[in-house]
Amino acid sequence: MTTFLGMPATAPRGVGNLRGDQTFPEAAHDALGNDQMRRNLRHATTTIRGKSGKVIGELPDWQRLRDAGSAIKADVMARLPFLLEQLEQNVTAAGGIVHWAADANEANAIVTRLVKETGSDRVIKVKSMATQEIGLNEALEEAGIAPVETDLAELIVQLGHDKPSHILVPAIHRNRSEIREIFLREMPGVDPALTDDPPVLAAAARRYLRETFLSTTVAVSGANFAIADTGTLAVVESEGNGRMCLTLPDTLITVMGIEKVLPTWQDLEVFLQLLPRASTGERMNPYTTMWTGVTPGDGPQNFHLILLDNGRSAVLADEAGRSALHCIRCSACLNVCPVYERTGGHAYGSVYPGPIGAILSPQLTGIEDNASLPYASSLCGACFDACPVKIDIPSILVHLRNEVPHPRGERAAMKAAARIMDRPRLYASAQRAAKLARIAGRRGRGLPPPLTGWTASRDLPEMPSQTFRDWWAAR
Amino acid sequence: MRIALFATCLADTLFPEAAKATALLLERLGHEVVFPFEQTCCGQMHVNTGYQKDALPLVKRYVKTFDPYDVIVAPSGSCVGSIRHQHAMVAAKYGDAGLASRASSVGERTYELSELLIDVLKIEDVGAFYPHKVTYHPTCHSLRMTRVGDKPLRLLRQVRGLDLVELPAAEQCCGFGGTFAIKNAETSSAMLADKMTNIVSTGADVCSAGDASCLMHIGGGLSRLRSGVRTVHLAEILAATES
Numbered sequence: 001m002t003t004f005l006g007m008p009a010t011a012p013r014g015v016g017n018l019r020g021d022q023t024f025p026e027a028a029h030d031a032l033g034n035d036q037m038r039r040n041l042r043h044a045t046t047t048i049r050g051k052s053g054k055v056i057g058e059l060p061d062w063q064r065l066r067d068a069g070s071a072i073k074a075d076v077m078a079r080l081p082f083l084l085e086q087l088e089q090n091v092t093a094a095g096g097i098v099h100w101a102a103d104a105n106e107a108n109a110i111v112t113r114l115v116k117e118t119g120s121d122r123v124i125k126v127k128s129m130a131t132q133e134i135g136l137n138e139a140l141e142e143a144g145i146a147p148v149e150t151d152l153a154e155l156i157v158q159l160g161h162d163k164p165s166h167i168l169v170p171a172i173h174r175n176r177s178e179i180r181e182i183f184l185r186e187m188p189g190v191d192p193a194l195t196d197d198p199p200v201l202a203a204a205a206r207r208y209l210r211e212t213f214l215s216t217t218v219a220v221s222g223a224n225f226a227i228a229d230t231g232t233l234a235v236v237e238s239e240g241n242g243r244m245c246l247t248l249p250d251t252l253i254t255v256m257g258i259e260k261v262l263p264t265w266q267d268l269e270v271f272l273q274l275l276p277r278a279s280t281g282e283r284m285n286p287y288t289t290m291w292t293g294v295t296p297g298d299g300p301q302n303f304h305l306i307l308l309d310n311g312r313s314a315v316l317a318d319e320a321g322r323s324a325l326h327c328i329r330c331s332a333c334l335n336v337c338p339v340y341e342r343t344g345g346h347a348y349g350s351v352y353p354g355p356i357g358a359i360l361s362p363q364l365t366g367i368e369d370n371a372s373l374p375y376a377s378s379l380c381g382a383c384f385d386a387c388p389v390k391i392d393i394p395s396i397l398v399h400l401r402n403e404v405p406h407p408r409g410e411r412a413a414m415k416a417a418a419r420i421m422d423r424p425r426l427y428a429s430a431q432r433a434a435k436l437a438r439i440a441g442r443r444g445r446g447l448p449p450p451l452t453g454w455t456a457s458r459d460l461p462e463m464p465s466q467t468f469r470d471w472w473a474a475r
Numbered sequence: 476m477r478i479a480l481f482a483t484c485l486a487d488t489l490f491p492e493a494a495k496a497t498a499l500l501l502e503r504l505g506h507e508v509v510f511p512f513e514q515t516c517c518g519q520m521h522v523n524t525g526y527q528k529d530a531l532p533l534v535k536r537y538v539k540t541f542d543p544y545d546v547i548v549a550p551s552g553s554c555v556g557s558i559r560h561q562h563a564m565v566a567a568k569y570g571d572a573g574l575a576s577r578a579s580s581v582g583e584r585t586y587e588l589s590e591l592l593i594d595v596l597k598i599e600d601v602g603a604f605y606p607h608k609v610t611y612h613p614t615c616h617s618l619r620m621t622r623v624g625d626k627p628l629r630l631l632r633q634v635r636g637l638d639l640v641e642l643p644a645a646e647q648c649c650g651f652g653g654t655f656a657i658k659n660a661e662t663s664s665a666m667l668a669d670k671m672t673n674i675v676s677t678g679a680d681v682c683s684a685g686d687a688s689c690l691m692h693i694g695g696g697l698s699r700l701r702s703g704v705r706t707v708h709l710a711e712i713l714a715a716t717e718s
Contacts, residue, residue, distance in 0.1 A: 378653075382646075454695070457696060
């Protein structure tokens with residue numbers, strides 16, 4: 001006999017960064033008015049699109065690689081409990097300690113406790129979406145522990161008291177003169193003669209970070225992949241800061257979403273081809289760090305792996321939406337999205353912006369808490385074509401829109417429209433009535449809200465003298 | 476060939492010239508065009524706004540109206556995309572398996588105009604004459620849902636007198652997106668602004684597309700700006716002749 005334990009919980013409120021304070025249209029209103037940000041974003045996304053398109057074009061088997069990536073992820077989701085237990089077993093056998101966190105609160109509490117046990121009041125961090133998602137930095141700061149972001153862009157965001165606006169390039173909304181100003185204002189010991197030349201800015205960050213790497217004994221990371229079969233964790237990055245964090249400290253704490261597990265080492269081959277080309281437009285990832293538990297005398301001597309759910313089981317429970325969990329956080333969908341390019345990432349309110357965020361955030365939090373996100377898309381489909389693991393984002397957006405609690409007025413209007421359209425005679429008279437209404441109102445200005453959104457920037461078409469069906473009937 | 480015309484609710488009501496041109500073009504090419512009066516709307520607006528259940532009667536109506544025909548044409552890549560990729564899904568979810576399989580079958584027999592001409596009727600030169608400078612917006616659903624590829628451009632290249640100029644960033648969305656243009660009117664306008672900049676930069680007199688909906692959006696913007704560029708449906712260009 002089995003006992004039904006209820007549906008899996010969504011990510012709890014009051015912790016983490018999955019919910020914004022405003023709806024998408026409200027937040028987009030502000031973002032669209034920020035000319036500097038729009039120029040930065042247009043330049044950055046156009047550059048990445050070009051680079052990525054070029055190296056993807058070099059691979060004759062790109063579509064087959066996408067199919068393979070998609071199939072491996074579908075297999076993982078189908079037997080996630082088994083793979084996670086296998087991972088736990090193999091990490092433990094290799095000298096690591098595995099913790100299970102049902103949500104953001106549990107994960108933050110575990111990390112805080114583990115850091116406190118080391119006696120350190122500072123941790124160095126590898127760029128990680130999972131820890132941004134759960135608001136780990138805020139939780140650590142509250143406990144008197146200073147988290148230092150070591151990824152250059154995350155550091156810019158942290159020093160600027162800002163929020164990330166892109167999965168891969170969190171400071172994409174900043175240009176170099178803004179970065180110079182942030183460094184001058186916030187970076188301890190910075191050279192006051194700092195220029196906005198990119199190599200000079202990078203060197204300033206390097207000097208600051210080197211000291212921190214050498215004097216901090218605890219690191220916190222996320223994980224791009226975990227191999228169930230061997231208990232191996234993998235982090236891919238471009239700057240080498242991750243390599244420092246993952247090898248120099250005594251203690252390494254990794255927070256990983258449960259969907260990141262892969263069955264075997266061989267499966268990694270597919271993703272290490274897909275990820276760099278789709279994300280940074282590189283043929284091969286610059287720094288790929290892999291570790292299996294603890295190796296005496298080499299690297300961190302204490303390794304903790306925290307397996308984070310925080311709503312993922314709830315996503316998995318939805319057959320039509322679960323492939324959102326296939327995401328490998330490459331950002332290709334952000335870079336091709338015409339909505340993201342104009343609003344930027346902050347408008348989405350969640351650490352997961354862009355098309356993937358529009359399907360992932362509402363599922364993790366429960367749709368009521370992110371009800372405007374599934375509509376933050378024109379359903380143009382560019383994201384689906386760009387996704388290296390073929391997540392059908394437009395179809396999931398349509399699915400989620402069907403689950404959103406609709407405003408009463410809209411519901412009534414849509415029902416009425418469907419009723420008329422299911423009655424051809426009524427439909428034909430409605431067509432004629434619409435014509436009369438237009439004659440009565442002034443062209444393009446006579447619409448009631450919310451339809452005024454259209455006429456604010458667009459004229460309405462001239463009403464034709466005759467509908468097609470009337471013409472056809474009369475010919 | 477006997478071809479059933481699905482005019483689409485938008486062309487039927489607001490852009491009858493596009494539906495007329497589709498019918499007249501096919502008749503000029505020697506085919507019999509049938510217009511079943513029971514047709515109304517494919518239901519895409521309902522499906523894409525989150526009202527799948529309300530769309531079910533419209534899916535049923537489409538299937539019932541067009542099931543008797545072997546070949547159905549619509550002057551819209553977007554409506555055809557919805558019929559082909561969404562009808563069976565809605566039917567399976569809120570109707571029954573029988574309806575879903577009929578919906579799939581009717582969907583397979585429904586073609587966007589350029590597909591019908593090139594894939595079914597095997598014709599690229601439709602004998603049209605259109606002495607204007609034209610740029611073509613390929614529309615998102617035609618490209619990425621219905622996957623018509625370069626078929627509209629192949630047809631346009633054969634049109635006498637037509638000067639086809641390439642649209643920069645052609646594959647980017649114009650910002651219409653159905654109710655997106657209302658629910659996210661400002662973001663939609665920002666996307667439209669870039670589309671219009673690109674259109675105007677070509678120096679074309681006419682912006683054409685295979686979807687009346689995108690053209691309504693682009694045309695509404697171009698008209699508001701008094702840009703002097705007209706929007707004309709692909710079918711109207713292909714139907715135009717010298718005499």
